[in-house]
Amino acid sequence: MKGVMLNTLFRRFASRPLRSAAAAAALLCAAQPALAQQVHQLITMGDLSSGYNREVFWMSIGAIILSVLIFVGTSYALFHSVRTYREDRNDAPPAQFHGNNRLEVTLVAVPVVIVIVLALLTVRAMARLNPTPTGAYPVNAVGAQFYWNFEYPNAAVNQAAGTGLVTNGNELIVPAKSKIAVTITARDVIHAFWAPNLGGQRDAIPSVKKTWQVDNDQPGVYQGLCSVLCGASHANMRFKVITLPETEYQQFISAAQNYKAPTPAAGSAAEAGYTIFMQGKDGSGACAACHRVQGTAAAGQSGPDLSFFGSRRTLGAGMWEGADVDTHLHQWIKASSSIKPGSLMPHYDGTTQGYPALTDEEINSVEAYIKSLQLPAQGNYWTKIAALKPDAPVPAAQSQTPVTATLGGN
Numbered sequence: 001m002k003g004v005m006l007n008t009l010f011r012r013f014a015s016r017p018l019r020s021a022a023a024a025a026a027l028l029c030a031a032q033p034a035l036a037q038q039v040h041q042l043i044t045m046g047d048l049s050s051g052y053n054r055e056v057f058w059m060s061i062g063a064i065i066l067s068v069l070i071f072v073g074t075s076y077a078l079f080h081s082v083r084t085y086r087e088d089r090n091d092a093p094p095a096q097f098h099g100n101n102r103l104e105v106t107l108v109a110v111p112v113v114i115v116i117v118l119a120l121l122t123v124r125a126m127a128r129l130n131p132t133p134t135g136a137y138p139v140n141a142v143g144a145q146f147y148w149n150f151e152y153p154n155a156a157v158n159q160a161a162g163t164g165l166v167t168n169g170n171e172l173i174v175p176a177k178s179k180i181a182v183t184i185t186a187r188d189v190i191h192a193f194w195a196p197n198l199g200g201q202r203d204a205i206p207s208v209k210k211t212w213q214v215d216n217d218q219p220g221v222y223q224g225l226c227s228v229l230c231g232a233s234h235a236n237m238r239f240k241v242i243t244l245p246e247t248e249y250q251q252f253i254s255a256a257q258n259y260k261a262p263t264p265a266a267g268s269a270a271e272a273g274y275t276i277f278m279q280g281k282d283g284s285g286a287c288a289a290c291h292r293v294q295g296t297a298a299a300g301q302s303g304p305d306l307s308f309f310g311s312r313r314t315l316g317a318g319m320w321e322g323a324d325v326d327t328h329l330h331q332w333i334k335a336s337s338s339i340k341p342g343s344l345m346p347h348y349d350g351t352t353q354g355y356p357a358l359t360d361e362e363i364n365s366v367e368a369y370i371k372s373l374q375l376p377a378q379g380n381y382w383t384k385i386a387a388l389k390p391d392a393p394v395p396a397a398q399s400q401t402p403v404t405a406t407l408g409g410n
């Protein structure tokens, strides 16, 4: 009914060229999904492969069509009156209709109907975007200054030493084509979880758990960020979302579940690093106090999980990726806040009270150890997505050996 009415209005008021242009555009969009995608990019700058963005897109299209009709209708009324009632065509003053009830009611009713239609469109979209996440795949996202940990509550680890949940820092891996229920919370201040191409943003609030549903049809790599001002490195609190097809996802999660961090060979550089990581230097500054490594005694909770650090392709919560991980890792361990403003990781150059100064060689050995923390090949989500989606923005893998670069002071 509404459609028919709008149609008639459109026919009555739109000029023939305008009508043909609109019809041609509609036809093209229908025939050409790529064009629809472009129209969509213009309007919301999002990616149509997620249910959230599709919903918002179609709501916007409805609202835009309505606005165009209103614009055309009012312009027509304006130009029509100016033309018909201009002075040189009318000698006598025009007829007056003060107190015309019918006209007044119409002038009130039309805007009311417009507002109701817009409200219905919005409420409908909102209702469809906040379904109860029954049957959705659960993931926990924990934000802290200035990093994320992603936990998989369905994947508990059973090895004696590494009980806990499969957890990854700053890189979230989820199955494509499924609904994901992300339970979002924070450890210190308020953060916000936002992966724009997957869906809307949700606050991460200490001691509050919010569930947010995302879904996605297209395996790929998506950028995420913290969208609330939470401190000096708010803009550097990023994450990657890697969506894998179901089979590849299962391979990742079962490899992760059965993962036990390798113990370095006796006498290797990594072994010296392992000792510093677990026990610190001269008994102080153990990395294990803040970082967890699955399958070892390291169970720290006040830093990103490092269980698969060697397989990761980002550093500093997405601040660097690819080759930049290698060039910044050394300085990161030495004095992270000299390259990432406000980083809460202590310095290992002697400037943080209670933490030892590590020599470059010692830092290299720590690097060698954390680079050795790698998922087995069948669990490596980066190589999987790179093979499946050659066009996806996949950063290069870390090199196997530490790079002693001197960057930014010290």
Ligand code: HEC
Binding pocket: 145, 146, 147, 169, 170, 233, 276, 277, 285, 286, 287, 288, 289, 290, 291, 302, 303, 304, 309, 312, 314, 315, 316, 317, 318, 333, 340, 342, 343, 344, 345, 346, 348, 366, 370
């Ligand atoms: C007092 C707690 C604490 C200690 C001790 C600590 N870290 Fe950290 N670490 C952090 C925090 C907090 C972050 C996140 C900083 C950020 O991204 O803003 C972090 C981040 C990291 C990262 C980056 C991870 C990523 O993917 O972004 C690495 C690597 C790292 N730490 C290695 C180490 C090593 C190696 C040691 C020991 C030499 C160590 N940390 C000691 C708290 C700690």
Ligand SMILES: [Cu+2]
Binding pocket: 143, 144, 146, 190, 191, 192, 226, 227, 228, 229, 230, 234, 237
């Ligand atoms: Cu934040």
